[in-house]
Amino acid sequence: MDIREFYDYCKEIASYTSAAALVEWDMRTKMPPKAAPDRSMVAGKLGRTAFEMSTSPRMAAFVEYFNRPAVDRQLSEVDRRNVELETKQYRKISAIPPDKYEKFTVACSKGEYAWQEAKAKSDFAMFRPYLEEIVAYQKEFIEYCGYEKNRYDVLLDDYEPSVTTEDLRVIIDGLKSELVPFIRQLQEEGKRPDTSFLKGTFDKATQEQLSLDILKAMTYDFGAGRIDETAHPFTTGIGFGDVRVTTHYYEDNVASALFSTMHEGGHALYEQGISEEYRWMPIHKGASMGIHESQSRTWENLVGRSEAFWKYYYPRFQSRFAQFEGVPVEDFYRAINVAEPSLIRTEADEVTYNLHVMLRFEIEEALINGKVEVADLPDLWNAKMKEYLGVEVPDDAHGVLQDVHWSGGLFGYFPSYMLGNLYAAQFFATARQEIPDLDGQIAAGHLDMLREWQRSKIHQYGALYDPKDLVVRVTGKPLDYHYFMSEVKEKYSRIYGIVPSESK
Amino acid sequence: MDIREFYDYCKEIASYTSAAALVEWDMRTKMPPKAAPDRSMVAGKLGRTAFEMSTSPRMAAFVEYFNRPAVDRQLSEVDRRNVELETKQYRKISAIPPDKYEKFTVACSKGEYAWQEAKAKSDFAMFRPYLEEIVAYQKEFIEYCGYEKNRYDVLLDDYEPSVTTEDLRVIIDGLKSELVPFIRQLQEEGKRPDTSFLKGTFDKATQEQLSLDILKAMTYDFGAGRIDETAHPFTTGIGFGDVRVTTHYYEDNVASALFSTMHEGGHALYEQGISEEYRWMPIHKGASMGIHESQSRTWENLVGRSEAFWKYYYPRFQSRFAQFEGVPVEDFYRAINVAEPSLIRTEADEVTYNLHVMLRFEIEEALINGKVEVADLPDLWNAKMKEYLGVEVPDDAHGVLQDVHWSGGLFGYFPSYMLGNLYAAQFFATARQEIPDLDGQIAAGHLDMLREWQRSKIHQYGALYDPKDLVVRVTGKPLDYHYFMSEVKEKYSRIYGIVPSESK
Structure with missing residues (x-):
């Protein structure tokens, strides 16, 4: 068996996922409304085809063969990693009986529908039985997959x-103990x-x-992408040479599209x-998810705010929107950096x-x-919102029902958002050390310096490294x-004019 | 075996062709250039999957079963026609050895490339060996499929x-004998x-x-479609509820986009x-192709010109383009109806x-x-251009190399364009009889009358009838x-101010 055969098979799978990505992009940007029901079916069919190929006897044979120690020793680093990713997915999926997985999928699609209804009526009780069923499947699947320390590890591992879980708890306990009092201080003092x-009103x-203009400044390559409008902004990699951005314009809020575009x-x-x-490879x-989010948060917050x-950008911005003519850049900067509980x-x-x-x-x-x-x-939920x-x-509707994730069976996904913020701050601190006068470069509009740094340290590798390894490779530390806490403390203390209390 | 199973299988096939249609639409309207090579592969993969399913053992089993006389007698008209279309395609494709077909596909893709080069250099000799190979395959395939009277019948049958061929020759000989002298008379007298x-210059x-505006007037449903720009305009049915139109705008030619949009x-x-x-069915x-073209020609020529x-439309048109302010509608009408050899x-x-x-x-x-x-x-080619x-x-480049069709193996396709014109004229003559004061309705902007007539007589049936039967059903005659000849003679004699010679 040659590794080329494995790659050819991966490429076939990727053809279907690429087509599915395009169908989904189209559904959210261009598709006329009457096509919705049938198109969901098409997207589902493509997804299932790719899924079936990832768990097929043919994939089983690749997994078995390329994981033989004698074969493994002959693989390059890249080949080994590609095999590893497919092996992991294969084993995880094939641990779950297909009929159970099918039922879970049905429960999720019913769940999403029920969640929409329940949210509209702000009535958790309507959603409860659906969520119970989804959680029961999740627990059952975790038993099939097996775990060492904590059941939640199995879910986290997907993203x-x-x-x-232990890693996360340490981070969260520490961060919470500093963040909660800092936010209180910001509000009070x-x-x-x-x-x-x-x-105001901002012409679309x-x-x-x-x-x-901002994407160009960020050196986004329009020869390999495009931007369109959608209801809930997202980015999708449809394939090599085609990574599409979406945003949403609000005529009464100029900041929203701006930051979502940068994100x-x-x-x-x-x-x-x-x-x-790495074109067409699993890596x-x-x-x-967290590393991905770190890159979006870097541009949205660490650069964009x-x-x-x-x-650099304010004069260009002012020239487009007359109402900011008399507003000093300092005031604008402070205005886009309001921090308050919500x-x-x-x-x-x-x-x-x-x-x-x-x-x-x-x-x-806990669940x-x-x-x-x-x-x-x-x-x-309500108790924790009060406490934190x-x-x-x-x-x-404004509490436990606000997010779609659970209704679709996405457990273990939320921490990636937080990790993204933390990775971003740590990466950015390193970038500041390694790029001479990074702030000065940004102020001069040379955003390409940061982008090149990200590409050479992070982007180019794709999924070659696990996030834990990547962070050490890039920053020298776990x-x-x-990094996040001091970035935020420093910035917001200045904006809000406070002297931060000493950390505990 | 239940007919439902057959339909489910057809629906699966149609999922892939629907995705392929979307990928192709995207390639021609939205895709960033760097994605082109990989996306062609994705489109090819989807097309092949659908093709393989159409010739699979499963399809073979359906074809065998539903064509049994005892089973066939239990089918409805619609079921029978769907089975018939799939059977025909199955038998035609499976008559050709797969490896030969594969080689033909390769020859065509090389052929298209060679044609582009040859056309750019206006050198038929460069293209000749490629075309010879493609023609040789076509001839070989015809032998596999078998034919009764004329080899060309097999090709015509695809479109x-x-x-x-005999039908066509009768039409062409007759039409040519009237059209050639009429065009000569137009030019000379x-x-x-x-x-x-x-x-002029017309703002895009x-x-x-x-x-x-024109699509709306035509009652095109924007809830089930959209319009975008492309290099070479086309229409694509991506699936139920999604039929997309494209056009091309030339800033120095206002008529081009107008008529291509109507077409x-x-x-x-x-x-x-x-x-x-009939959603998801083969019909x-x-x-x-010819009936399809008749519908586009009706709107482009019989209505649009x-x-x-x-x-009805000229005042609205004038209000958009100031340069037509002093131009009487009669002059405009004549200007968009120039007829001359090219x-x-x-x-x-x-x-x-x-x-x-x-x-x-x-x-x-002949070939x-x-x-x-x-x-x-x-x-x-050159001799016939001179003669006709x-x-x-x-x-x-301005002769035998002008069209892409042959380089892609499309033989038997061109006649559909002509048939479209002829069907259109015959259908329109019937519409004139059946819709009271059709011209008056159009002049009053009630284009929906014609559209409803087309829907009830032609559109709704999809591919339920063969074109020959459909023409008789709609117009009462083969x-x-x-119909075409008198429409054209009447119209252009008036525009060019001639008295047409008697038909031979």
Whole structure:
């Protein structure tokens, strides 16, 4: 058996996933409404075909053969990693009886529908039986797959391979103990920036120009991608040479599209930067959800909400929107950096965001390990929101029902969002050391310096390394939340005019 | 075996062809250039999957079972027709040894590349060996499939089922004998309309509005489709509820996009009008290439280039383009109806177009039956152009090399273009009888009357009937080129101010 055969087979699978990605992109950007029901079927069919190929007897034969020690020793690093990724997926999927998995899929699609209804009526009880069924499947699947220390490790592994529940708990406990009092101090002692001048009406065509302009400044390659509008922005890698960004324009909010474009642009630079040598291989993707998110958060927050960036970009921005003519850049910078507790994760700022994730992690971990029941969720949610963010949750729609994830069976996914923020800060601290005068470069509009650094250190490797290894390779140290904490403390203390209390 | 199983299998096949159609639409409208090589592979893979399913042992079993007389007698008309279409395709494809077909596919893709090069250099000799190989395969395949009277029947059958070479020859000989002298008379005795005011610069955004506006007037359903720009306009039915139109805007030519949008819109109305009951079935498509073309030609020429339509539409058109302010509608109507011999088929007008097709039919038929060789083609081409249209072909690029079709193995396709014109005229004559004051309705902007007539008589049936039967069902008579000839004679004699000679 030649490794070429394995790669050819992977390429066949990737043809179907590539087509599925295009169908999904189209569904969310271009498709006329009447096509929706039939198109979902087409997307499902393509996905199933790829799934079946990943667990086929042919894949089983590859997995068996290339994992033989004598064969493995003859593989290159890249070949070995590709085999490893496919092996892992093969074993995980084939541990689950196909009929159970099929039923789970049905439960999830019913669950998503029920969740939509329940959220619209803000009634968790309507969703509860569906969620109970989904959680029961998740628990059952974990038993099939097996685990060493914590059941939740199996779920985490799907999105953040090599990161364990124990790792996360250490990070979360530490970060929480610093973040909760800091946020309280900001609220109690700080001066909230004036944001009144952000209100207004912003022509959509001009916002579109702005998004194009910012992506160009980020060195996004329009020869290998495009930007379109959608309801909920996303980025999709349809295949080599085609990584598409989407955004959403609000005519009453100029900041929304701006930052969502930079966020998605950050994801896109990652995918565009993966080595061409890995084209069609299993490693032609991000190292993990968290690492992916770190790249988007870097561009959205560490660049997009920085003083340096606006020193460069503000005059260009002002020239497009007359209402900012009399607004000094300092005021604008402060206005786009308001930090304050809120109810909805997706609308949370840089500082409070992680607390939304921590709460979800704690609930998921307890649920999967049987320490709490689905029925307990609303109370648990509301109590934690009060404890961590000091906010009262008025109803389920603004609380436990706000996210789609659980209804689709996505457990273990939320921590990646937080890890993204933490990886981003640690990577950025390293970039600051390695790129001479990074802030000055950004202020001069030379965003390519950062992009080149990311490409050489992170992007090009795709999924060659697990995130834990990658962080050490890039920064010389394991993941440490203090990079994030000090970045945030330093920045927001200045913006809010406070002297931060000493860390505990 | 239940007919439901057959339909489920057809639906699976259609999922892949639907995805392939979307991939191809995207390649021609939205895809960033760097994705091209990999995306062609994806499109090819999807096409092959569908092809393999159409010739699989499973399809063989369906074909065998549902064609048993005892089973066939229990089928409904619709079921029988669906089985018939799949059976026909199965038998035709499976008659050809797969390895031969594979080699033919390779020869065609090399052929297309060679044709591009040869056309760019206007050198038929460069293309000749490739074309010889493709023609040799075509001849070989015809022997595998078998034929009764004429080898060319096998090819025609792919695009115009039930129409034979003999049918075509009768039509062509008759039509040619009337058309050639009529065109000569137009040139010699007629007064060419003034077209000087069509020159100018036409804002693209305004042209886009115009295309949207015209499609709406045609009652094209934007809830089940969309319009985008492309290099070479086409229409594609991606699936139920999604029929997309494309057009191309030239800033120096306002008529081009206008008529190409109406042409493609005509194709789209057909696809949008097929009965929802036939969703996912093999008959959920047009009855033939020629019938499809008849619908596009109806809207492009019989409506779009008519006096009635411009009586309604000209004020709206004028309000968008200031330069037509002083131009009377009569002059505009004449200007868009210039008829004169030219070199390029795709740019030919309503009157001369069919002669371009006749010449191709005669050459193809002779070639396939071994009456001429590939080497003879340039001379043959040039001689016929001189004889039928009175024009001198200056070089191969403007002659025998102008069309892509042969390089991709498409023989037997050209006649559909001509048949489309003839069907269109015959259908339209019937519509005039059956819709009270059709011209008045069009002049009042009630294009829905015609559209409803087309839907009830033609569109809804999809491919339930062969074109020959459909024409009789709709018009009460077999195809007769005299409808076209009298339409054209009447219209152009008036425009050119001549008294037509008596028909021979």
